[in-house]
Amino acid sequence: MEEHDDAHFYDAVHFHEEYQLTHIVDGRGTLVVGQNSYPFRPGDSYLFGRNLPHVFKKEVESRADTKKVRAHHFSIFFSGDALVAFLNQVPESSSIHELLRCADCGLKLNKRQSSKLLSKMKRFQHLDDFDKLLGLLYMLEAISKSTNHTALTTSEFKNLHFDEYGTQKMTEIFNFIESNHSKKISLANIANRFNMNPSSFCRFFKSRTQKTFSQFLIEIRVARACELIREGAHNATETCFESGFTNLSNFHRQFKNVIGMTPTQYKNSVSTFLA
Template sequence: FLGDGSLQKEEFEEIAKLLSYSARGLEIKGETKEKVIHMMKEMVNMQGVPSIVMLLQILHLLAESTDLIPITQVKYSYIHPTPEKDKMGDILDYILKNFKEKITLQEVSSMANMSESSFSRYFKSRVNKSFSDFLGDVRISNARKLLQDEDLNISQVCFESGFPTLSNFNKQFKDRIGKTPLNYKKEYNEHF
């Protein structure tokens, strides 16, 4: 809305860094979260220039905050040649669009025209984690969002996030987050 090249201006340097950092998804915590919630509620009733000013204030607050945590620890690599980036981009897009379904290593390795072992090495070298860990992280991130935002029971969250069984979901969630999905939901609801 500010026009092409605005983020290259010195005044927007911190916001440009924030937007780049946010490509991994950000969880806002602590005092910053409370301030942003309040500001966003105010912004809902604004129109025109005041709403744009409020948006810039929110982005400025986030850009200066230390209360931001990446939702996924995936580090994308941008140093590869364009065709390679496109191949990896296609694979990541496929995973992100289809994580609720069963996705096998065989399926994605054939998309990349590689053997499973070659694809596993390739994927890990580009994303810094195994294919199964990445897929698990995507599913757990979705489950956390559903546990926070939706009035769904644990079984519904499990299947909406692509886990084959409730026991598998509970185990993976506890291994990665440190608490069961039920405890996570209860704690979240107590705070908000």
């Protein structure tokens, strides 16, 4: 169990073998998960599966009280293998098995479950180990019985398993892309940075993401463009170049390929959130 209450969320893309159940108490911004991005607000809850890249990026605000806005969340991390081994002895646990399967894509929990989760997580941190197991099962069962949770990524990220070397290397690669996506990143340069030749890097990257490097980079840049559009302070040209694209026509084409609508249509679709 982890409670984080500070000025910032952990702001590096990361992934781990444990499942992660998180409730946002305070703070808002952008959740990047896999190749997608979504706005998050206080009261939102998420369940992340194993080895699913994600990061919460707090919104930077210009108000005078910016320093008073906290990044406050509760998270529970648990081993999927240990839990599944226990659940295999309980025939009535099929709904939790299905929930964990779906969590490999990442889930945003529906509002009804989110509103109930905070009090349970606050109590959780004061329990002994056995009661924590029971408490976790009660939470997962309640979530699994509820409907209308939102999948955050496609099935392409499911069942991607990493050895220790692959986990560390992919974390470094994800963080490098996240920090430098607005700059020119050639395949030769990134392969050399991680001590591989381009062919080896391509095989390594695709075996662990089910995507080519160029496809993944485009999707990260589009995710950043979505974030800028939601902020509402950038025109199309600024959004294009700040997200890493080098010309407007290519930006519009790639944005529509990934999101399924033009940047203008996307801005209109999130106008309620921006208001």
